[in-house]
Amino acid sequence: MHSTRVLLQSIPEGLRRQASAVHLAQDSCLFRVGDHVRAAFLVLSGEVRLARIGFQGVEVTLQRSRGGFIAEASLDSKVYHCDAVATAASDLLAFPAEAFKRSLTEDSAFSRRWQSILANEVRKLRAQCERLCLRTAEERIVHYIEAEGVAGVIELQIAKKAWATELGLTHEALYRALRRLQAAGTLAVSGRRLELLAARSEQPQTD
């Protein structure tokens, strides 16, 4: 994933050496409700889903990770409150929980870095929530490019199909909306590069 490398570099050398690689086959399980929290996990590739069987027997998905840390908040807890299952074959790194927490306490540079990582994640997630509250596919696309891109340009790091999921849309709806935006002259698409085009003062009488 895009930012996974950066995350890995934020981890102090000593802690990184204690990491062990974990490979998950599709549909295999990383941990279950009630398991002791023994490690902090970083998803390198694939997809891991956190879910819980609800009161009603309905499964509730709490997170879908395609890169980055999962269940960070569980570090404060003794046991997990949800299941983690690989939606696709995945590679992860496991950092021993105790060592991780010790680093956070004793290594002040890592502590600040970790706060910065979390605050940044919070910022991104809040923007995503706002985006998902928009009603049309076109608005979500524009919002995404404005919020995650630079100066109206973004190079997607994922396939459009996966992007559709992140936007809370079916891939069909995304493709159609992209086409409409291109037809309207609002957006230029070339492969995974998306560019918003400046509005050509077509406003009907703004005098």
Added chain:
Amino acid sequence: MHSTRVLLQSIPEGLRRQASAVHLAQDSCLFRVGDHVRAAFLVLSGEVRLARIGFQGVEVTLQRSRGGFIAEASLDSKVYHCDAVATAASDLLAFPAEAFKRSLTEDSAFSRRWQSILANEVRKLRAQCERLCLRTAEERIVHYIEAEGVAGVIELQIAKKAWATELGLTHEALYRALRRLQAAGTLAVSGRRLELLAARSEQPQTD
């Protein structure tokens, strides 16, 4: 707000004493793009919206806060990258940015507490993103109660109208979905108390 009191209690005494109260009239501005970051803000009441004028002149909302910290990630930055405007008359607390950052560095208890607060916020936001990706109002309601409540029961801290916004629905759609769930015997509503009822093994032949 619900958790605002808890957040306030997490802040060390010395830092809390340096806080100044800020009142914002509706539509008044807290800060603008380019302003120097001088304080960390905690929203006590009302609503503050973070937004940015996008490349296209379209305004993009990045966050809508009805309680809790806003723009935490900006503490790492010298200037703001978005505008903050009060959507309603609001009360906030302003903590001097330098003192806040110093506390995070020097007060290890506060540092850990802050990490815990951020990790918890991340967890909640991820669940909210998953919830907003659900297609029907009923699914979002059940997901909310399962994820945010305890044993299928939740006492709403906000009016249903505000809850609708958080669920990415109009209030009409929410009321109608609540009614359908009650009619189906899935949910009991009394005022702001919502309770999921155990599924009455009405499964059509699960043998």
Added chain:
DNA sequence: CGTACTTTTGAATCGCATCAAATCTGGTGG
């Protein structure tokens, strides 16, 4: 007792999900 707000219901419309299927793409092995 009046005002502002939430809660509730109704009818028409719009946009996305769904199902179906064709095309295109990159990578594999013969």
Added chain:
DNA sequence: CCACCAGATTTGATGCGATTCAAAAGTACG
């Protein structure tokens, strides 16, 4: 090189559910 496969990408037709607009009833508060 070509055949082939598993994906992603693209287009079409249909139905459903939420939005939208409108309005009434309930509720809290000064």
